[in-house]
Amino acid sequence: MIDTILFYLGIGLLFIGGVMDIIASIGFFKFKDFYTRLHAATVGAIGGGFYPLLGVALAVMGLDVDLWFKAVFSGVSLITAAIIALGVPAGSHILARSVYRSREVEPTVIADRLREDLEGGGSN
Amino acid sequence: MRRAEVLIPFAIGLGLFALTYSLGLLNPVRELTSLARTYLTIIPDKTSTYTSMSFEVVTAVIWDQRGFDTFFETSVLFLAIIASLSLISKTELRNIFYYPSTPIVRLVSRVLAPVIIIVSLSVAIHGHVTPGGGFQGGSVFVVAPLIIMLAFSSQRLGTHGFRSERFLLLRALGVSIIGLAGLLPILYSNALSVNAYLFQNLSKPGSGFSYPALIDTPLFKMLLSGSLIIYNIAEYLAVLTGFTIALYYLTIEFEKGGVGG
Numbered sequence: 548m549i550d551t552i553l554f555y556l557g558i559g560l561l562f563i564g565g566v567m568d569i570i571a572s573i574g575f576f577k578f579k580d581f582y583t584r585l586h587a588a589t590v591g592a593i594g595g596g597f598y599p600l601l602g603v604a605l606a607v608m609g610l611d612v613d614l615w616f617k618a619v620f621s622g623v624s625l626i627t628a629a630i631i632a633l634g635v636p637a638g639s640h641i642l643a644r645s646v647y648r649s650r651e652v653e654p655t656v657i658a659d660r661l662r663e664d665l666e667g668g669g670s671n
Numbered sequence: 672m673r674r675a676e677v678l679i680p681f682a683i684g685l686g687l688f689a690l691t692y693s694l695g696l697l698n699p700v701r702e703l704t705s706l707a708r709t710y711l712t713i714i715p716d717k718t719s720t721y722t723s724m725s726f727e728v729v730t731a732v733i734w735d736q737r738g739f740d741t742f743f744e745t746s747v748l749f750l751a752i753i754a755s756l757s758l759i760s761k762t763e764l765r766n767i768f769y770y771p772s773t774p775i776v777r778l779v780s781r782v783l784a785p786v787i788i789i790v791s792l793s794v795a796i797h798g799h800v801t802p803g804g805g806f807q808g809g810s811v812f813v814v815a816p817l818i819i820m821l822a823f824s825s826q827r828l829g830t831h832g833f834r835s836e837r838f839l840l841l842r843a844l845g846v847s848i849i850g851l852a853g854l855l856p857i858l859y860s861n862a863l864s865v866n867a868y869l870f871q872n873l874s875k876p877g878s879g880f881s882y883p884a885l886i887d888t889p890l891f892k893m894l895l896s897g898s899l900i901i902y903n904i905a906e907y908l909a910v911l912t913g914f915t916i917a918l919y920y921l922t923i924e925f926e927k928g929g930v931g932g
Contacts, residue, residue: 626786630783633782634783637779640773641772641773644773
């Protein structure tokens with residue numbers, strides 16, 4: 548019973564990951580701005596990388612195989628999911644920050660308080 | 672969205688599909704060539720006389736069947752690193768002004784760097800059983816010093832025991848181990864007057880030298896695949912040190928503004 552629930556939960560997470568990847572790729576082409584495109588790419592990395600790996604870990608735990616097989620596969624999947632969950636936000640953060648600070652792309656906003664603060668303070 | 676933006680990717684995709692489908696039609700009988708069948712059946716087969724005792728056929732072909740070739744590839748990389756170091760090693764390290772990165776990036780890179788090193792070790796040492804090997808493991812390792820250098824500065828590597836002379840020595844050691852392990856069958860054959868050839872792994876008919884392939888004790892079993900594990904570890908050492916030194920000097924040039932302008 549618990550095996551079946553785990554298996555279908557994992558398959559459901561895999562399906563959600565595929566849908567997120569499609570949404571992210573559509574958004575990546577439809578958005579006009581660098582920052583919104585970065586948002587779409589991060590949706591693809593977290594939704595299309597983190598959730599499917601969790602799903603693989605859960606689905607393998609529900610399979611009818613040896614314990615060492617379950618431990619190795621779900622362990623590798625969980626570690627990789629943790630690496631993605633740590634690395635992707637840091638990477639997109641530093642991308643957006645460096646592009647903003649170097650004035651490579653100006654965001655299309657009405658009021659930009661951060662820029663006012665940066666130029667008023669005189670640091671960096 | 673303009674019509675061309677949709678039509679061009681669609682046409683490329685259709686063309687690729689047609690190409691792959693027609694290639695499949697050209698050779699309808701899906702059979703391996705005789706050479707591929709020989710390698711795939713003989714190398715993992717323990718009972719065969721030409722076995723390499725390795726589950727990973729690619730690593731076995733690279734280091735056993737064509738080990739001499741791979742040694743020269745590693746030597747070319749070694750000489751390229753030496754040559755580039757002789758060009759840029761005279762640089763002054765003073766007066767470098769460096770913006771440190773944000774706390775988020777510094778924390779994440781400090782957490783991820785040890786994980787990357789452990790993954791690279793497992794890829795390299797397990798290279799004769801699972802996909803991977805020395806070069807792949809070394810290339811994975813290089814990501815760890817690179818993110819440390821980008822998040823902190825190039826001088827931060829020194830606090831983790833990095834000295835470029837020490838790494839150059841390790842790199843020379845790795846290449847020397849590969850050469851010596853390839854030369855050992857010849858020395859053995861001269862000393863004991865049996866037949867052996869350069870870069871020999873396990874014993875073949877008419878050639879008596881053999882590296883230990885399997886440690887079989889009552890407590891544990893360990894598959895060594897002869898010289899494959901030695902070559903993998905030595906190549907791991909050579910590749911990680913070479914790429915780390917190259918990226919270290921490139922990062923110093925970058926911090927001085929020599930690359931970005």
